[in-house]
Amino acid sequence: MIRYLLAMLALGLAAPAFAVNAPADENVPTEDHVTFIQVGNLIADPAKGATGPAIITVREGKITKVDAGSTIPYAATDIVTIIDMSDKTVMPGLIDLHVHLTGDPGGDFWKQATEPTEWGVVVGAKNALLTAKAGFTTVREAGSSQYSAFSLRKGTAEGVIPGPRIIAAGPALAIVGGHGDTTGFKEDINDALASGYSCTGPVECAEKVRKASRAGSDIIKITATGGVLSQQGRGLEAHFTDAEMISIADTAHSLGLKVMAHAHGARGIEAAARAGIDTIDHGTFADEAALKAMKASGSALVPTLMAFQGVSEGLGKGIYTPVVENKIRETLGSVGKAVTMAKDMGVPVAFGTDAGVFDHGRNAEEFALMVRHGLTPREAVISATTLAAEVLGMEEQIGRIAPGYSADLIAFDGNPLEEVTVLEKIDWVMVRGRVID
Numbered sequence: 001m002i003r004y005l006l007a008m009l010a011l012g013l014a015a016p017a018f019a020v021n022a023p024a025d026e027n028v029p030t031e032d033h034v035t036f037i038q039v040g041n042l043i044a045d046p047a048k049g050a051t052g053p054a055i056i057t058v059r060e061g062k063i064t065k066v067d068a069g070s071t072i073p074y075a076a077t078d079i080v081t082i083i084d085m086s087d088k089t090v091m092p093g094l095i096d097l098h099v100h101l102t103g104d105p106g107g108d109f110w111k112q113a114t115e116p117t118e119w120g121v122v123v124g125a126k127n128a129l130l131t132a133k134a135g136f137t138t139v140r141e142a143g144s145s146q147y148s149a150f151s152l153r154k155g156t157a158e159g160v161i162p163g164p165r166i167i168a169a170g171p172a173l174a175i176v177g178g179h180g181d182t183t184g185f186k187e188d189i190n191d192a193l194a195s196g197y198s199c200t201g202p203v204e205c206a207e208k209v210r211k212a213s214r215a216g217s218d219i220i221k222i223t224a225t226g227g228v229l230s231q232q233g234r235g236l237e238a239h240f241t242d243a244e245m246i247s248i249a250d251t252a253h254s255l256g257l258k259v260m261a262h263a264h265g266a267r268g269i270e271a272a273a274r275a276g277i278d279t280i281d282h283g284t285f286a287d288e289a290a291l292k293a294m295k296a297s298g299s300a301l302v303p304t305l306m307a308f309q310g311v312s313e314g315l316g317k318g319i320y321t322p323v324v325e326n327k328i329r330e331t332l333g334s335v336g337k338a339v340t341m342a343k344d345m346g347v348p349v350a351f352g353t354d355a356g357v358f359d360h361g362r363n364a365e366e367f368a369l370m371v372r373h374g375l376t377p378r379e380a381v382i383s384a385t386t387l388a389a390e391v392l393g394m395e396e397q398i399g400r401i402a403p404g405y406s407a408d409l410i411a412f413d414g415n416p417l418e419e420v421t422v423l424e425k426i427d428w429v430m431v432r433g434r435v436i437d
């Protein structure tokens with residue numbers, strides 16, 4: 001006999017799982033708990049559009065069944081939760097391919113000399129919750145203070161802290177004195193604060209990839225060109241040599257790891273793409289030759305338009321040092337042009353924001369910027385679901401609502417395939433079958 005133990009839940013409230021009158025059959029495992037989500041309008045796969053009412057069945061963190069209509073299917077268990085989203089749109093959870101959970105915007109650069117590395121975990125736990133509540137159920141952590149992102153990754157995976165699934169790079173590989181290396185202090189202080197991941201020459205760079213792999217990186221992050229928010233004053237063009245980038249890409253791929261490259265200057269983007277690096281993040285000054293190289297190598301562009309939005313909001317307020325302000329101003333006239341060109345040339349544009357450069361939780365504001373630069377609302381939504389999942393090599397696990405996929409779900413009002421800004425207000429989030437509240 002089935003007993004539905006929970007009444008409909010008020011919007012936004014988590015469903016407590018009651019186990020009343022546990023069945024006598026000892027073969028029923030205690031984790032035999034089923035959750036039914038009543039959906040008003042289902043978008044199971046953004047490419048295919050909305051399909052109306054549905055019931056999603058979730059067991060042990062995974063979607064096991066998706067039924068059209070509103071009839072709750074039979075469940076051979078006494079432990080049932082029903083979540084009422086019958087007046088909401090429900091979609092796969094969003095994926096942000098470029099965040100820095102362990103940092104907040106506007107921090108003085110010298111704080112790296114005064115704050116313990118573990119502080120990043122505390123800041124990161126706060127930001128993991130903000131990010132999940134904003135509808136992002138998977139993030140790619142694009143470089144953290146030493147290994148703090150690995151602790152966060154374990155924390156959200158085990159449900160010890162609420163937050164998204166984290167695909168973590170750990171420390172980024174950089175050239176000595178480049179973006180990602182410690183700069184701006186006296187040399188002996190720079191050395192003392194260094195992460196241990198700068199490298200010179202193909203052999204040492206290969207060694208650092210293997211070191212990152214040993215430390216637990218899910219993906220290798222490199223700063224292929226200069227960067228805006230570091231104190232390094234050597235511009236925004238290529239920093240690694242071609243031989244170093246090829247060594248990094250080949251070594252990572254031989255270990256089954258993908259590579260993401262921070263890159264602004266066109267020649268640095270081109271060299272990174274030629275080396276076989278999987279995503280070009282920022283891609284600010286990408287020109288036709290750079291995008292052709294990306295198309296040839298299958299590299300995706302992760303434009304992080306919100307990063308520029310965030311830094312432009314802070315300009316002239318004494319937040320940035322003069323060397324950084326100059327680099328910011330250099331970029332602002334070009335923001336978004338690469339997105340339009342990439343789309344025209346058939347280079348995939350995948351969703352990533354650089355949250356941490358702006359306040360965590362504002363990630364979904366990226367959608368409107370993508371649309372402003374030429375993506376359709378549907379393309380923008382695909383960029384943060386099925387396409388982002390493909391970029392991660394996780395297209396069989398996340399990015400759509402189907403049996404066997406992780407129960408990563410969001411609910412909200414409206415249709416993002418027509419108006420992307422509806423994704424800026426998410427009412428309910430589930431990550432790996434756990435409700436975030």
Ligand SMILES: [Zn+2]
Pocket residue numbers: 098099100142354
């Ligand atoms: Zn970044």
